[in-house]
Amino acid sequence: MSAIQYEKNADGIVILTMDSPNQSANTMNADFQKALNETVEKLKADAGITGIIFRSAKKTFFAGGDLDDLIQARPEDAKEFFDVVQLMKKELRYIETLGVPVVAALNGTALGGGWEIALGCHARIALNDPKSKFGLPEVTLGLLPGGGGIVRMVRLLGLQNAFPFLMEGKQFGVDKAKSLGLIHDTADSIDELMEKSIAWVKANPKSQQPFDVKGYKIPGGDPKTPAVAQILAIAPAMLRDKTKGCYPAPEAIMAAAVEGAQVDVDTALTIESRYFTYLATGQVAKNMIGTFWHGLNAIKAGASRPKDVAKWQATKVGILGAGMMGAGIAYSTATKGIAVVLKDVSVENAEKGKAYSQKLLDKKVSQGRMTAEKRDQVLNLITATANAEDLKGCDLIIEAVFENQELKAKVTQEAEAFLADGGVFASNTSTLPITGLAKASKDDRNFIGLHFFSPVDKMPLVEIIKGQNTSAETLAKAYDYVQQIGKTPIVVNDSRGFFTSRVFGTFVNEGLRLLAEGVHPARIEMAALKAGMPVGPLAIQDEVALTLSEHVTNETRKALQAEGKDLPHSPSEDVLKTMIHEFGRKGKAAGAGFYDYPEGGKKHLWDGLSHWKKDVDISEQEMIDRILFVQSLDTLRCYEENVLESVVDANIGSIFGIGFAPWTGGAIQFLNQYGLDKALARANELEAKYGERFKAPQLLKDKVASGKID
Missing domain, CATH: 3.90.226.10 (2-enoyl-CoA Hydratase; Chain A, domain 1)
Structure with a gap:
């Protein structure tokens, strides 16, 4: 025909x-x-x-x-x-x-x-x-x-x-x-x-x-x-x-x-x-078509979802913690017509979290993108409460409280009693291993990680983390919920920092290392932008908060030491320590970090960063390579270690979760398009010059002959 x-x-x-x-x-x-x-x-x-x-x-x-x-x-x-x-x-x-x-x-x-x-x-x-x-x-x-x-x-x-x-x-x-x-x-x-x-x-x-x-x-x-x-x-x-x-x-x-x-x-x-x-x-179109068309379509079709589990829909979602993350998850869920119970330690806190949705919805109404009637319908789906009993009948509960294992265990046990039969309990942790958090659960088969990104209403990705005992049914339900609220799911196995937080950390740390080496901060930020990253590492560190990064590093070191391991010291830690404890600069939320934030004015790099200034000779391309290679090599390690199970999840996750340069098609596609033989040679050069973080994973060496990591 x-x-x-x-x-x-x-x-x-x-x-x-x-x-x-x-x-x-x-x-x-x-x-x-x-x-x-x-x-x-x-x-x-x-x-x-x-x-x-x-x-x-x-x-x-x-x-x-x-x-x-x-x-x-x-x-x-x-x-x-x-x-x-x-x-x-x-x-x-x-x-x-x-x-x-x-x-x-x-x-x-x-x-x-x-x-x-x-x-x-x-x-x-x-x-x-x-x-x-x-x-x-x-x-x-x-x-x-x-x-x-x-x-x-x-x-x-x-x-x-x-x-x-x-x-x-x-x-x-x-x-x-x-x-x-x-x-x-x-x-x-x-x-x-x-x-x-x-x-x-x-x-x-x-x-x-x-x-x-x-x-x-x-x-x-x-x-x-x-x-x-x-x-x-x-x-x-x-x-x-x-x-x-x-x-x-x-x-x-x-x-x-x-x-x-x-x-x-x-x-x-x-x-x-x-x-x-x-x-x-040309190569850039191939990178982008491969990821933004074929990759995204594969994920939409359920590439990482267990095939033999019936489709599922959440009907009532409980959210523990009405801070920025919890409030954002509540908004993203309610706007898709799903009932939400937003719980915090006080009704005032919970109402404050609900007010976040009100603000976003009011903006839509004022722009003519939503009717007032539709706004009210969405708001009526969110119940702000301090009473755990209101969680009764939830088929999905997501905890979004502070990154503290004891606190997470406490809220898990309190809320889980009200979870519907066959329901899913999820943690929105960004770094803590899910298998460890699942120990607080009465049934770790129903426990999973749902790592949202901030701000939730804008960020399209959700990283789904399987614990050691997470069941296929729980994974399928989590995948379906993420798609139900219009987000893009990637699936990873349990590990400290999982995939996105771990690799994101390498980007920020590389920026801080460059600063510690004496490179002018403006050159660092510009090299990151020219690499294709949406913002520079110093700007993003301010957004994350220097104190949070310090806390995560300290907690990680403690946890590893308890396992008889150690976290090697990095010059980036010294930079954070000096910024926080000597200069009292803790990040954007505190009003001062690597940048100054004048009221009503445009942010600009803080003059005091000259503390690290040295006469250092490094080309812009060398910095770009360090920024891109440190992330792509660690992404490949995640794949090699089975933290990641697919190249598609690696590429989509790196772009939508970390902000890895979209022109590359993602962190693993960056190596593919660079040419694996050339990428191996460049990794070896960078390792010789800057250390083990640039060491080529065995998988890169193994794939040079075939010319593609897939």
Whole structure:
């Protein structure tokens, strides 16, 4: 069966129904390319065509490019890849310029290549569906819209208005598309959608694209227009400040948009294809597609979830501790329609935790993103209490109290008595081993770790930690709950610091070590940003609180000593000790840390950090390598030690939990894309220079021959 069914009605209107065989959604795969070629040949041979309508037989209009195909494109395939892209665009352009009206009947979402097909039509009529999304999200996968999206969006909206949709991948719904003039009409049913599409064809027999009309001017002006030229003079510098040079896609999009706006449409399409080929055959797109598309989809499909356990839904969730973490978990749970009991030592504390949800919901109402009625419904789902009996009937209880084993044991035993039969008890600890905490439980098979990240309402990841005796049913229920509240779960085995806290610690410590070595703090922070980390190690240490890091280090050392082991001393500990105990600087919450936080002003590095200043000769690239390698090598150790069970969980967890450079595709993919032989050589160099933390795990040595850690 062809991916495009060709049908001509009695009025001479050709209806092209897109229906990719063996797929739930239409994509620009080899089947579609072949079908498009055959369709154009039929159109050329068909006399008396009065119009063309694109429609879909799927639930959505069109999903976009085939990422399985795109990830295979290598630099040596560039010419062939470019030719295939150009041919497809030539065929779509033929339809666009045939001289008859062309309509896209949008029955649902059209993203990426799907939106590009729609843009190639003279009119777009959409089904009135609040779930429909349109746009060009390619930049989020390290690509650019290569099917004419840049060229047409710029010509329809103007450079300045098109940039957010192109360079940030902003998606929009039907109403926004109408306000932008990109959707021309809407329909309330599929039948009405087709009726309106046919009526539009009949009403516009001589239709063409507005930008193909002689004398058409790009809204807002082309790059030579003084107002636009003024913006473009500073735009590349502003963009580089945001990307730090790690992401070639936004820069290629800007270049293709600006260059394309100065030439005719067909030349602009060729320029766009060249930049698209450059990105698609490059490594960054492969890293990002592998993790943000294939990896995330694998997790959504339950890659680390026990397969033989029935799907489960939490109906009533108890949360112990109404501090920042507990309050955030309560909000994230209640907004998904789940009843929450938020318990603290006093009703006042519990109400304070509930007020956090009130504040976030009020903000949504004030922005028009939620009705007051919906806000009240969510708030009514949260019961603030100091009475443990209110936990009765909870099928999941999560403790989110201070990182103290005795305290956690006490609240576990108090609350567990009220847990429903078959319920799950979880700890939100970020460092304490789950097997040890589970000893306080009456049944450690039902005990698990659910490590949320702060702020919970914004952070997408939850690290699920299996204790030694955690059952498959408990793991499956925890996984289902995390997905139920719209978060991304990764699964790890029990260990001190698990995966994310342990590896996150290596990043912060490396920054503190660099400071102790005498490197200027501003250079340290900039090296981290240029590596692709979202914030520098000194800034993030301030957020975490220096006192908390000191506490965790001390507790870890004590626990290890009790096991007859030791935690080697690090120069980073001396830095923390000096900051806290000599200078009285404890972090952002205390108003002073590595940064000063002037009231109403912008934070800036504290002058007193000159205490560590020495004349040290280290290149920026050396610092970048230290920052990335110290994390990726420890991630690989976690995999080698079976703390991590999959590369997917390692890559997703490192980006969404630690903030590891997204352009790399994750901490293990960083080593893969670096080249394992080169990564091993670099690790050996760093170990010789800086010590054992850069020692290459045996797994890296073992995988050099195959060239990939999987």
